[in-house]
Amino acid sequence: MNQPALIMVLWAAPLVTVLWSLLVRRAMGWVNLLSALVCFPVSVLLLVSADTPHIWFDRMLYVDRIGAWVLMCVAVVYLLSSFFALDYMRHGEDARRLPNFYALFALFAWTMFAAPMANMIGVYWIGIELTTLVSTFLVGYERRAESMEAAWKYIIIVSGGISIALLGTVLLYWGGTFVLGPTYTLDWSTLDAIAPRMPTVLLQLGFLLALVGYGVKAGLAPMHTWLPDAHSEAPAPVSAMLSGALLNCAMLGIVRFLAATDIAGHGAWPHRVLIALGVVSLIVGALFIMRQRGLKRMLAYSSVEHMGVIALGFGFGGVLGVFGALYHMLNHSINKTLMFIGAGSAVHRYGTHDIEQMRDVPAAMPGVAWLWLAGAVAITGAPPFGLFRSELSVLMAGWQGSGTRWVAILFLLLLIVIFVGFLNHFRLMYARPATTPPSGPLPGLMTWIPMLLAVAALLVLGLWWPPLFTQWFGQIAHSLGAAS
Amino acid sequence: MPMVALHFTPLLASIFSLIVIGALVLAFVMLGSRWLRDYMVAFAVQSWLIAILSALMGWAGGYTELYFVAALTALFRGLVLPLMLLWVLKRLHVNRELHEIVQPATALVLGAVLVIFAVIVAYRIGHAVNIETRVVLLALTVMLAIKLIGFLMLTIRREAVSSILGILMLENGIFLGSQILVPGMPLMIELVLLFDLLVAVTCFAVLVRYLMASVGATGSHALQKLVG
Numbered sequence: 247m248n249q250p251a252l253i254m255v256l257w258a259a260p261l262v263t264v265l266w267s268l269l270v271r272r273a274m275g276w277v278n279l280l281s282a283l284v285c286f287p288v289s290v291l292l293l294v295s296a297d298t299p300h301i302w303f304d305r306m307l308y309v310d311r312i313g314a315w316v317l318m319c320v321a322v323v324y325l326l327s328s329f330f331a332l333d334y335m336r337h338g339e340d341a342r343r344l345p346n347f348y349a350l351f352a353l354f355a356w357t358m359f360a361a362p363m364a365n366m367i368g369v370y371w372i373g374i375e376l377t378t379l380v381s382t383f384l385v386g387y388e389r390r391a392e393s394m395e396a397a398w399k400y401i402i403i404v405s406g407g408i409s410i411a412l413l414g415t416v417l418l419y420w421g422g423t424f425v426l427g428p429t430y431t432l433d434w435s436t437l438d439a440i441a442p443r444m445p446t447v448l449l450q451l452g453f454l455l456a457l458v459g460y461g462v463k464a465g466l467a468p469m470h471t472w473l474p475d476a477h478s479e480a481p482a483p484v485s486a487m488l489s490g491a492l493l494n495c496a497m498l499g500i501v502r503f504l505a506a507t508d509i510a511g512h513g514a515w516p517h518r519v520l521i522a523l524g525v526v527s528l529i530v531g532a533l534f535i536m537r538q539r540g541l542k543r544m545l546a547y548s549s550v551e552h553m554g555v556i557a558l559g560f561g562f563g564g565v566l567g568v569f570g571a572l573y574h575m576l577n578h579s580i581n582k583t584l585m586f587i588g589a590g591s592a593v594h595r596y597g598t599h600d601i602e603q604m605r606d607v608p609a610a611m612p613g614v615a616w617l618w619l620a621g622a623v624a625i626t627g628a629p630p631f632g633l634f635r636s637e638l639s640v641l642m643a644g645w646q647g648s649g650t651r652w653v654a655i656l657f658l659l660l661l662i663v664i665f666v667g668f669l670n671h672f673r674l675m676y677a678r679p680a681t682t683p684p685s686g687p688l689p690g691l692m693t694w695i696p697m698l699l700a701v702a703a704l705l706v707l708g709l710w711w712p713p714l715f716t717q718w719f720g721q722i723a724h725s726l727g728a729a730s
Numbered sequence: 731m732p733m734v735a736l737h738f739t740p741l742l743a744s745i746f747s748l749i750v751i752g753a754l755v756l757a758f759v760m761l762g763s764r765w766l767r768d769y770m771v772a773f774a775v776q777s778w779l780i781a782i783l784s785a786l787m788g789w790a791g792g793y794t795e796l797y798f799v800a801a802l803t804a805l806f807r808g809l810v811l812p813l814m815l816l817w818v819l820k821r822l823h824v825n826r827e828l829h830e831i832v833q834p835a836t837a838l839v840l841g842a843v844l845v846i847f848a849v850i851v852a853y854r855i856g857h858a859v860n861i862e863t864r865v866v867l868l869a870l871t872v873m874l875a876i877k878l879i880g881f882l883m884l885t886i887r888r889e890a891v892s893s894i895l896g897i898l899m900l901e902n903g904i905f906l907g908s909q910i911l912v913p914g915m916p917l918m919i920e921l922v923l924l925f926d927l928l929v930a931v932t933c934f935a936v937l938v939r940y941l942m943a944s945v946g947a948t949g950s951h952a953l954q955k956l957v958g
Contacts, residue, residue, distance in 0.1 A: 368915070386939060402893050409901055429914030432915070478956070
């Protein structure tokens with residue numbers, strides 16, 4: 247299949263939306279939805295056609311299976327949240343700023359289609375930083391004092407953090423000069439090639455610095471501090487994009503650096519570091535979910551938790567771990583988008599973020615409430631939904647791994663804690679009788695469609711593991727050096 | 731070993747060392763002052779030093795792209811950014827840090843501790859990769875030290891403008907080190923340079939909007955609504 251053409255379409259669609267929003271300033275939501283409807287099948291085609299890694303456009307772009315997988319996750323979230331944006335943004339206060347919103351929204355999607363494709367490590371760094379720049383404006387879009395505070399913390403913490411990854415990149419480049427001479431191009435395949443021959447200390451330092459730097463962006467605890475603020479204060483469709491799509495883009499970088507240390511034969515310690523971050527993320531997620539009062543903050547901590555699960559999957563490694571982590575990326579993307587759509591509707595309906603004040607949800611949002619509840623059950627990892635499968639796979643990888651059995655046990659305990667904590671909030675929201683009926687707008691058709699799609703997808707992914715996935719994940723596991 | 735740094739003449743090596751140490755001293759100037767205008771001047775001079783270093787490196791190593799990098803550094807980081815920050819300061823009517831978490835004197839001591847840590851790390855790395863060239867070790871030390879001091883600034887200073895400068899200083903450290911360690915990767919540095927300008931502009935935009943939303947406060951102590 248013609249990959250360059252697919253890449254062009256994938257990039258052109260959101261950029262056309264940006265131009266349309268800024269110039270025409272009418273029907274932006276629909277154009278944006280159209281762009282998302284184009285991007286999703288294109289990303290699937292790109293994934294299908296990524297049999298062997300390809301380098302395109304003067305060595306600038308690199309499309310391999312795992313990169314295409316992340317791109318597809320981005321496209322899924324972009325599609326679902328573009329539906330929802332039509333409904334959600336209708337209730338905003340200031341209709342004159344809507345063109346800016348859609349321009350930024352589509353541009354944000356474009357940056358996330360660009361970063362995972364970057365071939366040079368420095369350009370990948372720039373791509374990730376670009377996602378921050380664009381999304382800062384989206385986080386602060388509502389211009390309340392709280393959302394400006396969240397935007398400020400977001401850009402300062404993430405820019406500071408990601409500069410650590412730049413230091414790591416410089417050290418890795420320096421390490422490469424011992425192998426290839428003073429001038430060369432540091433791209434992903436070069437890194438894999440020179441990793442075994444560069445000075446050990448530089449590879450180790452480079453990996454650790456990159457892990458911490460991109461870990462800030464991926465929301466791994468204890469570098470997650472920007473995440474609850476940004477996710478809770480952004481408009482709900484943006485929260486979904488931040489949580490479902492952006493975090494994966496940063497995780498991709500971590501996985502590629504991890505693969506380089508594997509190829510260089512550094513053994514288990516880089517995996518141990520990643521596992522440690524994963525466990526801390528799960529603990530932080532569990533504790534803050536239990537005692538959370540803000541609805542979207544709770545979902546944000548759930549993102550920290552799920553990034554921890556993905557980190558554990560790649561950390562445990564092996565075929566099972568990689569399978570679980572990749573499957574979890576997709577499941578989490580779909581499920582978290584579903585949750586934020588529900589949360590956005592609830593926030594509009596009740597006019598508050600406070601869980602305490604949301605009572606008798608089934609009466610307040612007939613129908614939608616049950617889809618949302620299904621999502622809540624799914625996100626805690628209960629069967630028969632997709633996350634059950636992926637978490638089980640990660641769990642088994644830990645159980646079978648050498649010396650990671652106690653981590654697997656801890657993982658299981660934390661999952662149970664989160665299950666209880668998360669669903670307890672939902673029990674209270676659904677069962678407590680309402681004191682005053684909510685007066686906000688009811689969810690419309692454009693809320694129904696993405697929620698139905700998401701629940702259906704999660705059910706399908708839970709009941710049936712597509713055989714093609716096995717083949718793809720096998721290839722990815724092999725390329726990451728995890729296949730036994 | 732194909733390291734360009736190994737072929738420095740003694741004179742060049744001395745000049746490089748001088749510039750690198752000058753940049754470190756300027757980092758301490760920022761750390762020891764509480765006047766925002768001082769930060770700005772120190773940052774501008776630090777950027778100019780880095781620009782001179784790039785140009786010299788380009789001349790000594792035959793990397794013509796580095797002249798371009800030098801011009802960009804001098805223009806953007808040495809001129810445009812400080813002027814923009816001064817403009818913001820005038821609009822905000824803030825002259826100095828009002829709420830110090832740590833006294834400047836204490837901050838200087840902390841900075842010194844960080845430099846010692848950076849020296850230890852740099853010498854260990856140098857030992858592990860078999861490099862005894864003074865300039866390279868010095869560059870590595872100062873790169874790590876400026877980075878750490880930048881994070882220290884971010885931690886102990888509360889004015890929003892100081893945070894922006896802290897972030898910019900983090901990257902100054904990396905530029906400085908990378909000129910000497912990896913002069914062969916300029917394309918990326920150019921991109922990053924331009925990119926930083928974007929970051930800073932974004933910061934300003936957010937800042938100004940924040941001020942519109944909640945009048946009068948530019949210290950991060952006012953940003954404590956979102957917790958838990």
